[in-house]
Amino acid sequence: MSALAILKEKQLTLHHLQHATQYLSWDESVMMPVGGGNARANSLAKLQQIAHNLATSSEIGDLIEAAKEEASSPWDQANLRVIEQNWQRAAVIPDDLVVRMSLATSKCTQVWREKRKENDWVAVVPLLEEVVNLTKERATIISELFNVNLYEALLGGYETGITTDFVDTVFDDLASFLPDFVNEVIERQPAHLPLKGEYSDEDQKQLAEELMLSLGFNFERGRLDTSHHPFSCGERWDTRITTRFGADDFLESMYATLHETGHALYQQGLPAEHANQPVGKSLGMMVHESQSLFMEQQVCRSDGYIKFALPTVKKCLAKEDNEELWSFTNFVRNVRHVDKGKIRVQADECTYPLHVILRYRIEQAFLRGDLKVVDIPDAWNELMHEFFGLNLEGDFTDGCMQDIHWFMGAIGYFPCYTLGAITAAQLYQKYQNTFPAVEADFENGQFDQVLDWLRKNVHSQGQLTPAFERIQEVTDKPLSTAAFKRHVTGRYLDSLLS
Amino acid sequence: MSALAILKEKQLTLHHLQHATQYLSWDESVMMPVGGGNARANSLAKLQQIAHNLATSSEIGDLIEAAKEEASSPWDQANLRVIEQNWQRAAVIPDDLVVRMSLATSKCTQVWREKRKENDWVAVVPLLEEVVNLTKERATIISELFNVNLYEALLGGYETGITTDFVDTVFDDLASFLPDFVNEVIERQPAHLPLKGEYSDEDQKQLAEELMLSLGFNFERGRLDTSHHPFSCGERWDTRITTRFGADDFLESMYATLHETGHALYQQGLPAEHANQPVGKSLGMMVHESQSLFMEQQVCRSDGYIKFALPTVKKCLAKEDNEELWSFTNFVRNVRHVDKGKIRVQADECTYPLHVILRYRIEQAFLRGDLKVVDIPDAWNELMHEFFGLNLEGDFTDGCMQDIHWFMGAIGYFPCYTLGAITAAQLYQKYQNTFPAVEADFENGQFDQVLDWLRKNVHSQGQLTPAFERIQEVTDKPLSTAAFKRHVTGRYLDSLLS
Numbered sequence: 001m002s003a004l005a006i007l008k009e010k011q012l013t014l015h016h017l018q019h020a021t022q023y024l025s026w027d028e029s030v031m032m033p034v035g036g037g038n039a040r041a042n043s044l045a046k047l048q049q050i051a052h053n054l055a056t057s058s059e060i061g062d063l064i065e066a067a068k069e070e071a072s073s074p075w076d077q078a079n080l081r082v083i084e085q086n087w088q089r090a091a092v093i094p095d096d097l098v099v100r101m102s103l104a105t106s107k108c109t110q111v112w113r114e115k116r117k118e119n120d121w122v123a124v125v126p127l128l129e130e131v132v133n134l135t136k137e138r139a140t141i142i143s144e145l146f147n148v149n150l151y152e153a154l155l156g157g158y159e160t161g162i163t164t165d166f167v168d169t170v171f172d173d174l175a176s177f178l179p180d181f182v183n184e185v186i187e188r189q190p191a192h193l194p195l196k197g198e199y200s201d202e203d204q205k206q207l208a209e210e211l212m213l214s215l216g217f218n219f220e221r222g223r224l225d226t227s228h229h230p231f232s233c234g235e236r237w238d239t240r241i242t243t244r245f246g247a248d249d250f251l252e253s254m255y256a257t258l259h260e261t262g263h264a265l266y267q268q269g270l271p272a273e274h275a276n277q278p279v280g281k282s283l284g285m286m287v288h289e290s291q292s293l294f295m296e297q298q299v300c301r302s303d304g305y306i307k308f309a310l311p312t313v314k315k316c317l318a319k320e321d322n323e324e325l326w327s328f329t330n331f332v333r334n335v336r337h338v339d340k341g342k343i344r345v346q347a348d349e350c351t352y353p354l355h356v357i358l359r360y361r362i363e364q365a366f367l368r369g370d371l372k373v374v375d376i377p378d379a380w381n382e383l384m385h386e387f388f389g390l391n392l393e394g395d396f397t398d399g400c401m402q403d404i405h406w407f408m409g410a411i412g413y414f415p416c417y418t419l420g421a422i423t424a425a426q427l428y429q430k431y432q433n434t435f436p437a438v439e440a441d442f443e444n445g446q447f448d449q450v451l452d453w454l455r456k457n458v459h460s461q462g463q464l465t466p467a468f469e470r471i472q473e474v475t476d477k478p479l480s481t482a483a484f485k486r487h488v489t490g491r492y493l494d495s496l497l498s
Numbered sequence: 499m500s501a502l503a504i505l506k507e508k509q510l511t512l513h514h515l516q517h518a519t520q521y522l523s524w525d526e527s528v529m530m531p532v533g534g535g536n537a538r539a540n541s542l543a544k545l546q547q548i549a550h551n552l553a554t555s556s557e558i559g560d561l562i563e564a565a566k567e568e569a570s571s572p573w574d575q576a577n578l579r580v581i582e583q584n585w586q587r588a589a590v591i592p593d594d595l596v597v598r599m600s601l602a603t604s605k606c607t608q609v610w611r612e613k614r615k616e617n618d619w620v621a622v623v624p625l626l627e628e629v630v631n632l633t634k635e636r637a638t639i640i641s642e643l644f645n646v647n648l649y650e651a652l653l654g655g656y657e658t659g660i661t662t663d664f665v666d667t668v669f670d671d672l673a674s675f676l677p678d679f680v681n682e683v684i685e686r687q688p689a690h691l692p693l694k695g696e697y698s699d700e701d702q703k704q705l706a707e708e709l710m711l712s713l714g715f716n717f718e719r720g721r722l723d724t725s726h727h728p729f730s731c732g733e734r735w736d737t738r739i740t741t742r743f744g745a746d747d748f749l750e751s752m753y754a755t756l757h758e759t760g761h762a763l764y765q766q767g768l769p770a771e772h773a774n775q776p777v778g779k780s781l782g783m784m785v786h787e788s789q790s791l792f793m794e795q796q797v798c799r800s801d802g803y804i805k806f807a808l809p810t811v812k813k814c815l816a817k818e819d820n821e822e823l824w825s826f827t828n829f830v831r832n833v834r835h836v837d838k839g840k841i842r843v844q845a846d847e848c849t850y851p852l853h854v855i856l857r858y859r860i861e862q863a864f865l866r867g868d869l870k871v872v873d874i875p876d877a878w879n880e881l882m883h884e885f886f887g888l889n890l891e892g893d894f895t896d897g898c899m900q901d902i903h904w905f906m907g908a909i910g911y912f913p914c915y916t917l918g919a920i921t922a923a924q925l926y927q928k929y930q931n932t933f934p935a936v937e938a939d940f941e942n943g944q945f946d947q948v949l950d951w952l953r954k955n956v957h958s959q960g961q962l963t964p965a966f967e968r969i970q971e972v973t974d975k976p977l978s979t980a981a982f983k984r985h986v987t988g989r990y991l992d993s994l995l996s
Contacts, residue, residue, distance in 0.1 A: 013544060016541040016543075016545070017544070017545075019537060019538070019541040020518050020541050020545055023525055024518060024522065027521055027525060031529070031721065033717065033718055033719055034718055035716070035718045035719035035720075035736060036733075039517060039733055039735045040521075042517075043514040043515075046511060047514070047515075047518055220531055220533045221533030221534065222531055222533075223529065223531055235534075235537055237533045238530060238531055238533060238534030238538070
């Protein structure tokens, strides 16, 4: 067997182990009764330890060097590039740190899930401290290896090539552009009749499934379920998304589902023939979020899409024939309502980046040691006041406990949402320039062309080229905030419905 | 570290891997979309391979010998006994046979699930042949190791200590007793108004959950779901059962749920402090089936239980106030109706053993090579005709494709159902002799005492003593058909409601 073949065989085993970890984690979030928590945490930690041992065994480095001589196809070469990257990041992490991290994050998310409901911040502090300390330990090791700062060491785990300099450039730009822009939009946006009301879970689920189908979600290779925090996971063959059905706000649930559907379409469109090797998996979370936001924001909040979807929404949900309430104009105003709210996942696309910037600043502070975990709520409230004029004192459930990320150890993840949003805008601008009739297609329920375009340019490419190169190749530009700012300005100011 | 400690550590790792395999298999049956089948099969095969390697690594034999000197507590000694048994059976099986078996059974059950609906026997034949051949290969190796016949080699994997001689003795006795007995019951049983009708899944689920709760099922450590074939799985901390809601026969679903609840109560009652070691797991499938049948047949078809359950059943399901239909007498007659039917899982407790004996004879024939897999339907129909006077020609769905067992490689399992039934009768007889007021307790919804008794005598004992010894200890008798025959005679002939 060649070195390349041996290496691929090992990656296949890793893939099978990741498969197990992934669906067991899905089960933990969606299905598992609370009593199963400890047993699940222990099993997951053991699987991760076995996978880590395999991924970092001493011969891997030599195999990679030898395989470089053998790899001739672009896919094999790219596969080797990804394998080497993963290996470099994994090999420096001691086995016991992997196990401690897995146990700490399982425990912390389980407690978070319970204590969040009770608005009990104090109860999660020691567990979150443990997660933060272990994350720092890991970040320190990686930062020394690549000679980067602690935060960048974490960023690199979510998307290859993101630097804190780039994040700072983007965030400084948006932090200076958005506050005045948001104020202007809020001042000028017309009034709307809220579409809030009582909609049953069954009706909302039917709506969700119909919309997923129309965008191209394949239910023979996927599922929709409910969970506390909407998420997507799984492989191309079995892609699972979750949503939550707000009893009084179906739009939140509907757009959460459309968001996760964007993620799922990416997974379902990965290249079949490479699906079990690293090169056949999705790029990092920046690109993944770009795919969800491409669907949720660019496609599904467009006039064309809303014209298409509204009859289905009415069929599933409208109990009374209130023409004004269910009119296109009122629906658009609901769907594009801009608001300084406290919840990130409920935020509109204009205020959303400010939620991310808030978290970015806090993460950096506690990673640097400038902010104690116990003091996160103070920093949170200060920034919520600065950005949105809100006072959240004493509200942890909808304050710093609203997101699962830190509790599950996903520190450094948040920037990917906003980098994903600017990527989505830049991709969509390119798509619209190529096919100007796009909104007419949406109105007619034609989503094949846009899905084909994403499949060709992003999904089917796996990790053949790294994220920033891919974006440049597809859009002919380096990634920047330009398309995003143009998009929100166009949608929220220039073409205001009045 | 002592040899015993090292051995226990290895068993703990195996336990964590089995945890993963178990819940991934549950997911496969209950949640997974069809497209995920291949990926799941490959992942399960890899996990089983890793577990097999670990379970049979060369130092285990020496560790067991050394640990025998160290084990002093009865639990440690029993743990070693079970570890040694498992190791002996596993160590002789080559690694690649484990993988081939895992892949073949995954594939075969996936195809069976689809093709059963289409009544397509021919499509599963080559896959089942593969499963049978691999099972023979495994059975041959074990039969040589223990110097037993092929069938007994398989039996030993389901319950330690069962011999084909014992099975033959029991089955010959029942095969001579039951046919005339069944004819007499059918002849003498009074008419009843069938409780069949349209009951919604939601109403049936509510009923199922209420009845599970009343028997002591702990929903903080378990779930109820639906699947094609009712089953139970999971550990003491997270015990999952499934049922199916027959649109036109709620009783089938209700008693399937009560059956699986019996299994689940056993799992939930296993000793917490040993739960992650082999000694803390349940005994074999004979005893497991005795626990499900103790609940389903002995407890839940008794007069006392029916008096207790009927108001709940009516509350959940009775749409119209038909006094005669929902009377105690009519309910009892429905619940104890004896019938020569074609479906094992719908069979009453009098005809059930004949369904098992039929399968036992066919399994023995195809294991010996006296019957080709492709010819199973002929043998099936011949025996169905002999036992029940039924002609099933061309009906595979409800004929030899009705059960998942052979397709998933569980050949040699069926006798456990009937051995479980006679065990349940013998245990119940002992319980009733100890607490004669038992039915009055049931009528009052008091199930604590019977659950405590099972917990003390069976559940909490784990594998501290082997099955046959345990039954003898608890009932002061070796296992026999006496209590079962007395039970069915008493319930179905002597105390016939007229």
